[in-house]
Amino acid sequence: MTPERRRALIGVDAGIFLAHIGNFIWFPVLVASLGGTDSGFWAGVVMCMTYVGRLLATFFYEGAAARIGIRGAVFLGTAVEATALGLMGFSDGVLAYSVLALFIGIGSGTAFPGLKNILLSYPDDERPKAFSTFQMSAQVGLFGGALLGGLLAHVDLRTVFTVVFALFIGFCGAASAFIPRDGFQPAESGGTGGRAPLFSTAVFKGIEVRGATRYFLLSAVYWFLSIGFMVGIPLHMEEFAPQWAPSAPFWITGLTTLVLQYPLFKFLIKHLNPGTVMALGLVGMTVAFTLFGAGRTAPWVAVGCFTVVLGDILFVPSFDIWIARKVPAERLTKAMGAMHFFRSAGNMVGSLLAGVLFDLARSHDLPGANWYVAAVVAAVCAFVCLGSRDESPEPGPVVPAQDGEQEAVTV
Template identity: 25%
Template sequence: MLRAFRELTLPARLLVVNQLGINLGFYLVLPFLATHMAGLGYAAATIGLVLALRNLSQQGLFLIGGSAADRIGARPVIILGCAMRIVAFGLFVLFDSLPGLVAAAVLTGLAGAFFNPAVRAYLMQEAGDRRAEVFSVFNVFGNVGALLGPLLGAALLSVDFRLVAGVACALFTLLTVAQLFALPARAVEPQERGLLGSWGEVVTNRRFLVFALGGAGYFSLFNQLYLAFPVEAQRVSGVAGAVSAVFVVSTVVGITGQVRITAWCKAHWTDGRSMAVGLVLMGVGFVPIGLAAPFVGTAAAGGWTTAGSLAVTPVLLGTVVFAVGQAMTNPFTMALLPTVGSRALAGTYYGWFYLVAAAVVAITTPAIGGLFDRFPDGTGRWVPFAVLLGIGLTGGAVIAWMQRTGRLAARPAPTST
């Protein structure tokens, strides 16, 4: 992995390390926000509203952030997004009132809406034809930050939540200063169309829309790290620590295997085939869980037992398969986006891609949750996991069809006479 990191350009290295810091600061605070608000006496519905507003402000404005990166350059948008996080996490330090917490949460989401598409657009341009390799390293460093953030946050939380938010605020300040002085500007390609014209190009690009619908399966399945996996892990074990085990296993697979998996796929398969197989594997990760679920009853709450450890084994096995599929899918999705879209509008296409994915997730995630409610135990418990398998197979089939029919091939450059 270090060799792959050394092969990156200097700006790419900066953004990769920056992603570690961004995830470290984000996961330092956000996993503990609900606990903090509950300790202040806020109702669960109020806490859910604040978290939903944060998510909405980010997902709903990805398109704006991506379009801004295409028009004024990715660098200033990256710096703006990081600087907004300084203010957002500073508000968590200063305010316990609901308006202050809402403002901080919304600003956190808005910062992500600017930062995330801009940094990926910059990397897409910087990586050239090595996009899959660059994004695999990017994912590894992001996973390290996501793993360390909650651990450091839990340690600091024993002192005070304000200390947690203050450390995150200081970290984002350092990252913003580093970007100001070390991240070089890139030339902005002139846009022949206005903003609406650029959006019109995207929505009339049929192969991109098909690709986005197939790729949305990745996000639908990825969200199950926060729903299906933890719900089933706690149900069969009766131990809240089983949920942590799911996240640790997933993150460790991503850290240790991401670069190797990407390199192997790049050497043996096309980008499209790698993405398709990855989506199928993500779905297959739910097979051992679905097969075992009807035969494992709901465990009583308590400490770890031998029976609970055995019962959670299919969940952890499925998590490993799922994480391998995730490691295959994500880098090649990012590698193919400029091909089915446009390098000149990389940020805009990324924004639209995430917007389509968010719409699909908004439909599939509540539906899967409803299936868990309908089949809380017993013989029908396999149903939601079968649906998740179907999502992976469908997404993989769409991408495989696009690969087979040449719809993932780069278009020839236009010629003039």
């Protein structure tokens, strides 16, 4: 890896590390707080607005990156996100939180594709290592943020969001100081020069490669399920396991992912194609949601958290491998927009329905019913992945990592 690419990777990894710490401090605390004072529905609405913002950002990310460069897009997006998060601590009420959440989403939806665009523009032999360190940084940040969130669970929200604001300012500085203006894209990729329109609906066209539409839709449903867990579990803890901090499940998921990400994914991707590996990740989520619904108490939550992470460990990197192998380098910016659109759409619907289903299960005296619905959806998607596995590319060799780093691919 060249010094320039190594330097860029340091900036990208530092940025995603700080972002995950910040996000996993504030959102479990805020969701649990709103679930207790308002309802699961309103907690879901606030989280949904972040994904409305991310969805909107997919329409202008490519145009913004073409004009101010990938580094500029990361800087601008992170600055907007940091400002909105800082104002969260000085606001009150669902309306104010929802408006600020929209800007949090717009900022994140502008910065995150830029980080991923950098990694996907690395050469094939460097890409697995780059993605693996990115994933490791994200998971370490998740674990650290969940631990800090537990310590700040009963602290005034102004203090919580002040800490988060400082972390995102660090993200803004680290990522923008180290990454190059336009990444490492070929000149014909359209990364510079303002040729792309500032606002574009091209993401609706999808990526014109065999099987892409099916896989993008599957990814949307995966993110629907993933955010359903992230929003639903703090509400679940507040109702059924109040003795634990709302972020406690993320301690388990973060640590489990750190331990299993490298060996489990490496083994499976060597022997199975990406479609089958994605299916296994969804099976793990099916088991976890069933456990959450059946047991509901803290021990059952702990057991379920050990299997729900199979989605992050298996589905997400397999999907990224499929895209990275099938999409030409000059179309990766468009691919990032499409991937982020489907991810944001799934998260937007999932965050809202997670709160609605939680309220319905509670009001109809059907505890756990919301998790059973999620389990059925995950099981259906697992069968779809198995039926689609012949359309995914054959698994290739995983490039050996150096310096003890992982070989997996990213979130």
